[in-house]
Amino acid sequence: MKNKRILLILVLIFALLIGGASVLYSRLSNTVESDQLAQTEDAPAAGNTEETVEKEPIIAPDFTVYDLAGKEVHLSDYRGKPVVLNFWASWCGPCKMEMPHFEEKSKELAGKVQFLMVNVTDGGRETVETASAFIAGEGYTFPVFYDTAYSASSAYGAYSLPTTIFINAEGHAIAQAVGAIDSATLQKGIDMIR
Secondary structure: OHHHHHHHHHHHHHHHHHHHHHHHHHHHHHHOOOOOOEEOOOOOOOOOOOOOOOOOOOEOOOOEEEOOOOOEEEHHHHOOOOEEEEEEOOOOHHHHHHHHHHHHHHHHOOOOOEEEEEEOOOOOOOOHHHHHHHHHHHOOOOOEEEOOOOHHHHHHOOOOOOEEEEEOOOOEEEEEEEOOOOHHHHHHHHHHHO
16 A cells, blocks of 8 residues: 555656646747847847947858869859858758748749858768759759868858858848748848848
8 A cells, every 4th residue: 555655656746747847848938939040240230220339240251162063162252142051961850941941032032142052061971962962852943062171161160050141242141040940030031131
């Protein structure tokens, strides 16, 4: 009888712990904003009309990546156009989740906003072949470039995939998102650079 009582008490305590953890999780998850878009340090706050601090914006670092044919491409080649720069890999689940949004927006904004989908190509887990096969298999048409020398990912500290940088036409990095973004967040970033 005593063992049954102890077992019953332990089961009740366990149930209370699980229930409490569930309630705490749901309350905390409701307060976490799903929009992970953050302005860069030197970007002016959206809607801020006060000119209290005059900072000279920093030009986004240039880099060299390669197209599928092996031709060098530089970020500076796109100066004068807003750029959405996305770092991804074909093995990255969150990268795959956001790609349809990039495809849709790149088609919608063709000629107005340049999308640079930069594959972080390590030569082992991710190769040009595996990445290009993934893109072809999914039927994506946005421009894909390969960061085989880590020039781009090092310049932007893109060690967590996916990472998206929003760069205005003057070449200033305005905002950044780490992790998969949804269509609304992508549009918000685009609005910041147009």
